[in-house]
Amino acid sequence: MLKKQDYTAFVKQKAKDLGFDFCGISKAEFLEEEAPRLEKWLNQKMHGQMSYMEKHFDKRLDPRLLVPDAKSVVSLLYNYYPSKKILHTDETLKISKYAYGTDYHFVIKDKLKTFLQAIQEQIGQVSGRVFVDSAPVMDKVWAAKSGLGWIGKHTNLLNREMGSFFFVAEMILDVELAPDAPTKDYCGTCTRCIDACPTEAIVNPYIVDGSKCISYFTIELKDEIPTEYKGKFENWIFGCDICQDVCPWNRFAKPHQEPQFEPSEDLAKMKKNDWKDITEEIFHNIFKKSAVRRTKLMGLKRNINFVTEQK
Numbered sequence: 001m002l003k004k005q006d007y008t009a010f011v012k013q014k015a016k017d018l019g020f021d022f023c024g025i026s027k028a029e030f031l032e033e034e035a036p037r038l039e040k041w042l043n044q045k046m047h048g049q050m051s052y053m054e055k056h057f058d059k060r061l062d063p064r065l066l067v068p069d070a071k072s073v074v075s076l077l078y079n080y081y082p083s084k085k086i087l088h089t090d091e092t093l094k095i096s097k098y099a100y101g102t103d104y105h106f107v108i109k110d111k112l113k114t115f116l117q118a119i120q121e122q123i124g125q126v127s128g129r130v131f132v133d134s135a136p137v138m139d140k141v142w143a144a145k146s147g148l149g150w151i152g153k154h155t156n157l158l159n160r161e162m163g164s165f166f167f168v169a170e171m172i173l174d175v176e177l178a179p180d181a182p183t184k185d186y187c188g189t190c191t192r193c194i195d196a197c198p199t200e201a202i203v204n205p206y207i208v209d210g211s212k213c214i215s216y217f218t219i220e221l222k223d224e225i226p227t228e229y230k231g232k233f234e235n236w237i238f239g240c241d242i243c244q245d246v247c248p249w250n251r252f253a254k255p256h257q258e259p260q261f262e263p264s265e266d267l268a269k270m271k272k273n274d275w276k277d278i279t280e281e282i283f284h285n286i287f288k289k290s291a292v293r294r295t296k297l298m299g300l301k302r303n304i305n306f307v308t309e310q311k
Contacts (some may be wrong), residue, residue, distance in 0.1 A: 024146025048211030083255035096239025163250035214240035
């Protein structure tokens with residue numbers, strides 16, 4: 001029993017050393033409660049064109065299918081709340097805070113690889129995989145299970161000490177660690193996120209119709225954006241932070257300590273006309289390492305046209 005506690009203490013300390021804000025541990029097992037919820041959400045087509053959500057249904061619910069003989073899921077939070085917020089006015093076009101700097105996949109994946117290597121050096125023969133929004137893993141569910149927060153009415157994970165502006169990552173390991181207990185739900189009677197969503201994507205508390213979300217329209221959707229949503233984007237052209245910005249828990253958000261997440265001066269200076277006139281060269285210079293590259297220039301221009309031609 002001592003070994004398990006020692007290993008757990010090492011993992012928690014190493015997470016801190018690598019700059020993760022919180023670390024929680026769950027027993028790797030089938031997510032029984034999530035299975036019918038996920039099935040219903042998919043059957044109602046709330047995933048829109050995100051066909052990848054339909055794939056690997058069983059793996060999404062059971063980490064032991066991703067890592068044979070998995071014993072533990074280590075969940076990690078990494079803050080991205082900006083120290084320098086890009087000044088938004090009524091005329092400014094907006095991108096989500098998580099995309100201000102270097103693509104988080106690169107930043108966090110490197111840390112996770114270092115983390116796994118350190119565990120193998122300390123404990124010995126450990127098999128595992130690391131994930132950051134890159135595989136069929138229900139990251140928010142695992143994070144909530146391990147006590148890192150609760151899933152709010154907007155379906156983002158909420159942490160009482162830092163709100164919701166953080167990335168969730170995990171390691172699935174075949175070593176037994178001491179699991180943490182989940183926390184309770186602190187949303188109470190608040191409905192600010194539901195009331196604020198301009199496209200009414202939060203159809204019920206804790207249920208988001210992904211196919212109505214501004215983030216979905218501006219990032220995942222490959223077709224033209226439906227005209228019925230004209231005038232409802234509030235100038236968001238990549239992602240959307242509305243439901244997080246209005247959440248009272250985000251008054252506890254503190255600036256991140258990750259230099260790679262800082263916005264470039266060129267991005268911070270972009271005005272409405274700069275966005276409208278964006279060229280391949282400017283797009284590449286500003287977003288060469290950014291998550292915004294997912295839309296490609298053509299997709300970003302579609303989003304810019306959609307919000308600038310609505311008035």
